[in-house]
Amino acid sequence: MNxxxxxxxxxxxxxxxxxxxxxxxxxxxxxxQNYINIRAVDIKPKEEWHQRFDGxxxxxxxxxxxxxxxxxxxxxxxxxxxxxxxxxxxxxxxxKSSCMLSVLINTNLLRxxxxxxxxxxxxxxxxxxxxxxxxxxxxxxxxxxxxxxxxFPEDGxxxxxxxxxxxxxxxxEDFKIETRIGRYHNVYGPKGTFIGGxxxxxxxxxxxxxxxxxxxxxxIEIWGDGNQTRSFTYIDDxxxxxxxxxxxxxxxxxxxxxxxxxxxxxxxxFVEDLAGIKLIRNYNLQxxxxxxxRNSDNSLIKEKLNWEPSIPLIxxxxxxxxxxxxxMKSEGA
Numbered sequence: 001m002n003x004x005x006x007x008x009x010x011x012x013x014x015x016x017x018x019x020x021x022x023x024x025x026x027x028x029x030x031x032x033q034n035y036i037n038i039r040a041v042d043i044k045p046k047e048e049w050h051q052r053f054d055g056x057x058x059x060x061x062x063x064x065x066x067x068x069x070x071x072x073x074x075x076x077x078x079x080x081x082x083x084x085x086x087x088x089x090x091x092x093x094x095x096k097s098s099c100m101l102s103v104l105i106n107t108n109l110l111r112x113x114x115x116x117x118x119x120x121x122x123x124x125x126x127x128x129x130x131x132x133x134x135x136x137x138x139x140x141x142x143x144x145x146x147x148x149x150x151x152f153p154e155d156g157x158x159x160x161x162x163x164x165x166x167x168x169x170x171x172x173e174d175f176k177i178e179t180r181i182g183r184y185h186n187v188y189g190p191k192g193t194f195i196g197g198x199x200x201x202x203x204x205x206x207x208x209x210x211x212x213x214x215x216x217x218x219x220i221e222i223w224g225d226g227n228q229t230r231s232f233t234y235i236d237d238x239x240x241x242x243x244x245x246x247x248x249x250x251x252x253x254x255x256x257x258x259x260x261x262x263x264x265x266x267x268x269x270f271v272e273d274l275a276g277i278k279l280i281r282n283y284n285l286q287x288x289x290x291x292x293x294r295n296s297d298n299s300l301i302k303e304k305l306n307w308e309p310s311i312p313l314i315x316x317x318x319x320x321x322x323x324x325x326x327x328m329k330s331e332g333a
Contacts, residue, residue, distance in 0.1 A: 012037040012075050016063055016109065017082030019044045021192040022124070022184075022238060024051030026080060029239045031056065041072050042083070050191050064101065069108035070115065078120045078246065081109055086157060087198030089223075092128070093288040096156025106164040114175040121177055122246045123168045125253060127185045127294055128158035135291035138229040138263065142297030145183075145253055154290070165253050172251060180245050185257025185296045189235030189316060190323035201264060202232050202317065206324040209271045212279050214328055220279040223287035226265035231295045233258045234316030237309035241301075250304055257296030258309045270314055274321045 013035055017023040019042030027040050031053055038056040046052055046060060061068050063083055073079075084102040086092065092099060106123060113121050130143045131152045153162050168179040188202035195207055208220045233256070241256045262270075265281075272278055298308040 009034050010037055011035070011077035012039060014039045014041065014072060014076045014079045015082065016041050016072075016080070016105070017084065017124075018042050018058070019046070019049030019052070020082060021050050021189075022187055022235065023080075023082045024049065024191060025189070025235050025239050026082070026242065027051070027053060027056070029243075039072060039076065050193075063109060064104040066108045066111060069105075069112040073109070073112035073116045073118065076113075076116065076118050078122075079109065079113060079118055080122045080124075080242065080246070081106060082124045084124070084160075087193070088200040088204065089288045089290040091198045092154065092157045093290075099157035100160045103160050103164055103167075107167060110167060110171045110177070110179075114171060114177055118177060120246055121168070121179045122242060123164060123179060123181050124242070125161045125165050125181050125183045126158065127183055127255070127257060127296065128154035129162040129165065129183060129253075130158075130294070132291055135294050138227050138293040140229060140261065140293035140295045142259060142295045143255070144297045145255060145300055148253070169252070178251075180248065180250060181253040182242055182245050182256040183253055184233065184238060185255065185294070186230050186232045187235060187238050188232050189320055192235075192320075194324050194327070201230065201267060202320060203324065205264075205267055205271050206317070206321045207328065209268070209275050209277070209279065210321065210325040210328045213275045213277055213325070218277065218279050219282060220268065221282045221284050222264060222268065223284050224264065224289035225283055225285065226268070226281065227263050228289055228291070229261050229263050229293040229295065230267075231258045231261045232267075232313055232316070233296075233309050234311040234313075237311050241307070241309060244305055244307060248305060254301050254304070255296045255298060256301070256309065257298070258311075258313070259296050259298050260313050261293075261295040262313060267313075267317075270317050271321055274318055275325075
């Protein structure tokens, strides 16, 4: 750890994408730590933010423009850039150009950060940067940071994240801004998107099982054959790891993901057990499925920070399913 940079409680902290799932939980945690000068920014109308908090600066701004990026960067000491147009595999595969345009956000925020001499800049990258040829087997032993090259990432979203990583590193070299890059692996938890097309696998499975429980129709549709594998990272681990990385001296991209790999079938097993039901599984082999196997190798983060995401999947799923179920019950399945 580098103790030369520890943001004081009155440091102005900019959180972009603050109206999103991860951004909302990060802002909440910063407030709980008594950071009193937070500027939360998102493109969505405030009533659509996943979480919104009084007593801080909440702004609706599209950060794809340089003038807009400059307007939010004044007097900022540290930046958490979580802003991006993204979602689960269904959204990513059908909105490649929209995902690519997020490069404008990171580029203009970096330009503004150098203009105002920001101390630290965190960029939320993704496991989608990894070479897809190294993810063709469900038996994935874990992706190391160097597996992003030679480059062949997820089309659209993955390319944008990989390019933005390079942009961060180049700005760090040329302008001496301290950038930090975390590669998120399938983040999930309560208060996330669980319906509408942008949801990821844990939230989608929780919704489908909850709907079966509520309606009494004992069936579930699974995208693919269910044997594809992933690791899923609970939101509390991501919020902690993100701040840990920002305050560290790690200048290169690093995995922020759980190494507890499961198949989609096993994920359904877990949620069925939580709900106390067993469902007939209908496999949609034509649906978007992504890579065959993806897992996080945490050797580097354990070496550098003596930490890794470690909240068990069943523990995180229990909280997530309970929240999704209650949302479904209150809104009507």
